[in-house]
Amino acid sequence: MTFSERITRLPHAYEPEQGADALTAAPWATGDVAKLIHGAGGCSPYLKSLIEKESGWLETALADPEASLLQEHDTLRATAPDALPARLRQAKRRVALVTGLADLAAVWPLETVTQALTDFADLAVHLALRATTLHEIKRGKLPGQTEDDAELAGGMVALAMGKMGAGELNYSSDVDLICLFDETRFDPADYHEARSALVRATRKMCAMLSDLTGEGYVFRTDLRLRPDPSVTPVCLAMEAAERYYESLGRTWERAAYIKARACAGDIAAGETFLKTLTPFVWRKHLDFAAIEDAHDMVRKIRDHKGLAGPITLPGHNMKLGRGGIREIEFFTQTRQIIAGGRDPDLRVRGTVPGLAVLADKGWVPQDVAHTLTDHYRAHREVEHRVQMLRDAQTHDLPQSDDGFDRLAAFMGTDRATLHKDLRARLEETHALTEGFFGGESAPSKRSAVPEELENSEIVSRWRTYPALRSARGSGIFERLRPEILGRLAKTSHPMEALTAFDGFLSGLPAGVQVFSLFEANPQLIDLLIDIVGVSPDLARYLSRNASVFDAVIGGDFFSDWPGRDALQKALADLLAQESDYENKLNTARRWGKEWHFRVGVHLLRGLIGAEEAGTQYADLADATLAALAPEVQADFARKHGPCPGRGAVVVGMGSLGSRRLHSRSDLDLIVIYDPGEAEISEGRRPLATRPYYARLTQALITAVTAPMAEGRIYEIDMRLRPSGNQGPVATSLESFRSYQKSDAWVWEHLALSRARCVTGPPDLMEDVAAVQGDVMAAPRDRDAVLREVAIMRNRIAAAKGDGGPWEAKLGQGRLQDIELVAQAAALIAGQPLDTVPGALARGADCGWLASEDAQALIDAYRLCWSLQIGSRLISETTLTPDRDISAASDFLCRITGTETIDGLQALLESRARRAAEIIDAALPDVSEED
Secondary structure: OOHHHHHHHOOOOOOHHHOHHHHHOOOOOOHHHHHHHHHHHOOOHHHHHHHHHOHHHHHHHOOOHHHHHHHHHHHHHOOOHHHHHHHHHHHHHHHHHHHHHHHHOOOOOHHHHHHHHHHHHHHHHHHHHHHHHHHHHHOOOOOOOOHHHHHHHHHEEEEEOHHHHOOOOOOOOEEEEEEEEOHHHOOHHHHHHHHHHHHHHHHHHHHHHHOOEOOEOOOEEEOOOOOOOOOOOOEEEHHHHHHHHHHHOOHHHHHHOOOOEEEEEOHHHHHHHHHHOHHHHOOOOOOOHHHHHHHHHHHHHHHHHOOOOOOOOOOOEOOOOOOOHHHHHHHHHHHHHHHHOOOHHHOOOOHHHHHHHHHHOOOOOHHHHHHHHHHHHHHHHHHHHHHHHHOOOOOEOOOOHHHHHHHHHHOOOOHHHHHHHHHHHHHHHHHHHHHHHOOOOOOOOOOOOOHHHHOOHHHHOHHHOHHHOOHHHHHHHHHHHHHHHHHHHOOOOHHHHHHHHHHHHHOOOOOHHHHHHHHHOOHHHHHHHHHHHHOHHHHHHHHHOHHHHHHHOOOOOOOOOOOHHHHHHHHHHHHHOOOOHHHHHHHHHHHHHHHHHHHHHHHHOOOOOHHHHHHHHHHHHHHHHHHHHHHHHHHHHHHHOOOOOOEEEEEEEHHHHOOOOOOOOOEEEEEEEEOOOOOEOOOOOOOEHHHHHHHHHHHHHHHHHOOEOOEOOOOEEOOOOOOHHHOOOEEEHHHHHHHHHHHOOHHHHHHHOOOEEEEOOHHHHHHHHHHHHHHHHOOOOHHHHHHHHHHHHHHHHHHHOOOOOOOOOOOOOOHHHHHHHHHHHHHHHOOOOOOHHHHHHHHHHOOOOOHHHHHHHHHHHHHHHHHHHHHHHHOOOOOOHHHOOOHHHHHHHHHHOOOOHHHHHHHHHHHHHHHHHHHHHHOOOOOOOO
């Protein structure tokens, strides 16, 4: 269906006797034009006047409206500066007429209409800036600039804000602009003269667009969104604007910059400036404090405009009133601000695209996003019709029945239907968005809280804590406190839980962000209470790293484990977004904490067991090393050149090698490199291969262990390298092969059984694994091996003791004891260990251990591991849960599959005793030897 054919869909004329019939009698008012007069002109005096003024042009434009607008743009670009003001006004009439008719006839959807208006606004601002800047250049007032520089406005850029920035201009919109200039284009001595000239050019640009002449106006321009508009010039230096936002920028300004776009003048400079503001607009942590800021803004606007109170349709403001356009925009922008720092996909300008991506990412329910999108489009349609009636920048519905009749006719419906539809949409919009912003500012209903908690000394000292010293933080917490105390009261041991929560609260350095996060996500309070109820130690950790709660809100926190490869890719992608090396290291730390927190929460909540958790912690360590190593190498190569030869392999030893870590594990590593034929690196500061790889290894250790703003990732232990602490931190492949085959002690071969290549060039990893396989498969005297193992066992016991009845790692028949036997089984079987249970099973297969004994060792090992990973999640030190009646005991019982803490202790003692007996029998008695 052509444009002309679609014209028949225009609504019927409202008052044909008051002008439309007279217009149709004109000689040019035939065919489609006559239909336009009846349909549009009969309802809107403004459209009627446009039709009359542009009748000749309109007959041609109706054949191809898109082409007609492009032709207008081309004609404008070729217009001389002195003729531009009048020509812009004529073009505005034509653009307004075509877009209005296309909108009314449903030829173009809302997005096409608003984009057409925005495209013309961009061009108008650019041409006006070009003309006024050229005038200053010709007068010699813009130092160092030639007439060719006028196309870039002499280094000035206009940033389109609000609806113009998002491509969402109204039919009769103001245009919100911020004008800035690139001060680096000018010599410092010329700065003030250049600024004065660009300020004049900006003022003249605004006048050219907004002055009302006999030809009308182009756009009303508003420059008040610039920094501190009451005292700053209408055009600012970019450096000055950047300093303002860094030090004084407010939440509403952050929200405004979501839609900011360089639209005219020096576009490249404008885009560079917007990029520098990324940290200001998009915070690296979830920013739920923005919710309260946005709600305050909505409230203040309503109060200032007198728009508070219930929805009454006559005179209702479709933009700022309850359930209006601004509520949908703030709903969308606030959600974007909350999470856009962590997810760049959320950084879109338009309201409808913003709702769509928020729904796709799980930040807004799909049904809510669809409903608000539908209401937004409907609200904008009403807004456009209201503005089309008389070309008024208004958002108010008519005050009278007669006015509603005219509007209803303009929308192709009747007054009663329009009333019903408007009220339903406004009320549903308000209900959906106000619920997100926390409702009206009425006091929250207090839950019933036991006096024992409410009047406790612990609660009375909360107001002295750092997190509650600010009025804002204290205000949010007061709304939360009844709910928190009520939930603490429902735990099995309320006072113990209160004490644990107090540990969290006392260590919290600031409260606004965390309390805002809890207020917006009440389910986190349950999670926090679960955590602090298990351990004050973990609560203190959370208080210092509250940003890890961000991960819970991320949408996929409780989904299946992604696996090592997916984790590595995710971290590598994050690191690639950072250009600064230090930022990369902090990003890796922040990312690692979030994933550590996730594994811990899943274990705490019973979503995974001890075995899965151990593997997941190891996957996380693997992924971290694999993603960080190339970044370390690239940074090191900038000074000393790429890795000479084939590069280096990071080998995991100990628990990392057997893929079983807990939340506080350090990493046992060795680094093996192959220089090939190279003797020295090729770089600005070349190094011989041995010091090159030694220093590269130290750089990797520093990258992982250095205490930075985001803490450290892991502790690293390299004592298992050839020759221990006496050997180099990095070993060549040939030296590693020679040492392991000729010089290594039995205990070093035991350690080698658990080695596993974590990251490095694939071919070099294969060669290292081949060396391990050859060493493990080499013939050896079983009795000699067992004698060495027995001696080593005695030395470990003498050096470290048994650790007490609740120690899972140290002592006869506990973790370390069983792991030593598993390594011996791997050596005897001639295969790398892989896993402890697997190695013990192979020990039975080769006839060293009886099958039932191997199973008893496996059972003891799994119990000890469950206790170890559970207790390390709770505390850095060995627990004594026999004296603990809190939720920690319940957690340890659940993770170990026991009913009571006494039952856990009895099972631990019996299984460890049985394991010790089996090991004693399997190893020779060397009690009289060293």
